[in-house]
Amino acid sequence: MDTIMDDITKAVHDYVVREYLEEGDEREVTETTPLISGGIVDSFSMVSLKRFLEKKYQIQIPDADATPDAFDTLQRIVALVHRFQKPATVGA
């Protein structure tokens, strides 16, 4: 489980750094770095991050659950992914 968590965290981390962190922005993105409130991902860009998660992990995140709060850190995003993953996928 921990390994899977780490894999997801790393995948999301790499995507966030590649797609959202501006060139020259030297901020370190850790599991608890505020992404939305820290201005790295704004509420409009959240949609593309949601699409990435849905595509990569074959999940559907309802709009009601895709709140800025739920997307604010890698830790919370990973928890969200797990919440909507089917059990078989989690164990795969």
Add this chain to the structure above:
Amino acid sequence: MSNPVLCDELIAKSYEELTANFDWSVAERELGYQPGDPINIGWMCSDRICRLGMAGKVALDWEDYQGNQARFTFDDLRALSNTIANFLCELGILPGERVCLFMDRVPELYIGLLGILKTGAVVQPLFSAFGDESLLVRLQNAETTAIITQKKHVHKVRKIREQLPNLRHIIVVDPGDSVLQEREVAFRMEQMPRVENFAVYPTTAESPSLLHYTSGTTGQPKGAQHVHYSIISQYLTTKWALDLQPDDIYWCNADPGWVTGTSYGIIGPWSNGATQVVLDSGFNAERWYGFLAKQRVTVWYSAPTAIRLLMKEGTDVVRRHDLSSLRYLASVGEPLNAEAVLWSEQAFGKPFHDTFWQTETGCIVITNFPGMPIKPGSMGRPFPGITATVLNTKTYEPITETGIAGLIALRPGWPSQARGYWHNETGYKAKFKHGWYLCGDRASIDSDGYYWFMGRDDDVINTGGHLVGPFEIESALLEHPAVHESAAVAKPDPVNMEVVKAFVTLKRGYTPSDDLELEIMNHIRKRLSPLAMPQEIEFVESLPKTRSGKIVRRVLRCKEFNEPVGDLSTIMDD
């Protein structure tokens, strides 16, 4: 109308009382301005307040998402804006030249605006989330001479600077240890020797002050050119429509990259000598409520999108904070739905007052005035001194019947009306019909004189309170190697009112996929801005066109809004 009517607890002067025999000279007198005198917004918002005995009063209490804080008095504003002005003059910036502010909500942005104005140069504020393409077209159009930015954004300027021969100076406020390149210069505001005396350039009422870019249906964004006299209506509307009083603590959520953030995030509160607080942070309900409570904010000017995001987070989080200081709430950006007004009553014990205005108007023109009964969902009534109506869409004559939709129109002549579009006289002239300025929005007026928003009258997309032009998005879409043709239209959205949806036909060899959709979305986000990024892309075989091959966005937009397309016979022949 069937909506309930709410009344404010605090009754200011009545709307009728203030409207009767109104004259903008009331603001001139209060600001100590006499027609023909020099008038400079930078001086008015800092030196003048100090001369009124408020030098030691807090002007700006700033905080960022990491908890870093800074506090500036009006005397700090005066001296630091002098320092910036002096620095610009030493660089050779001349009155009338355009100086761009391209920063997050850091103190240098707020104080820099006053400093630029003190030199007689024109401020060009641009949203720091803009991508390099959005930045390029606006800097090219304005023939900008200097840009003040941060280390984290300077790479975007470096990408395009070779295409900007007029851009002589790139000023970095937080260079740190980074090596500056050609044309770049460091300016560390707090470390510079404070300039106590600066000869403020004697701008006059019609001297250009700000150049704010806004989007239209066709062509690239247009620079709405404002003048120093705009402070007259920005001062008075802040005082009357936002009910800002001397002891208030004021928070405006808007970014000064947009007109609300300058008219009501800088000029309005500071010309009134009010203390304002700024939180340089993205949206987070817990943090926002914590900030309101900690700062004891009394007047809060927010936006429907933010309010609807707060609604999504519920009222439990509201109850965890002491928000008893809140006295007056207002909103701007797009129409505030009735549900949001009623929720605000439940959550805060007071309603948000919707206000209507736009980049070109420079100040609030229609508003739910303090003390006036609020009809939730209504835009309110015209601000005193503003002559408004709705016009028939074909004859451009005022509609006299109540409840009939028409074009919102204003009689020109209020102080902060844009004086034109930069390098685009034709575009500005097209905004006028029969002596009325057309806002580009449709509304109806009820029997009490309240305006009710119906929608845009063009293809411009109002997303989260910001206008996005379809042409700019479509042009950027065509830069993607897979895109053959495209159309960008508005799609209804429960939080942002509208979001961008793109219809795309692909070039031979490309097939629709989720990967491609995400790739195109990110392409637009980086080239233009997150606001312009389509939230949905529909891959289609073909787009609806006129006989001459022009794409008919209306067909696609109507489909998204479930509206009848109507008679297309005339436009299909276009």
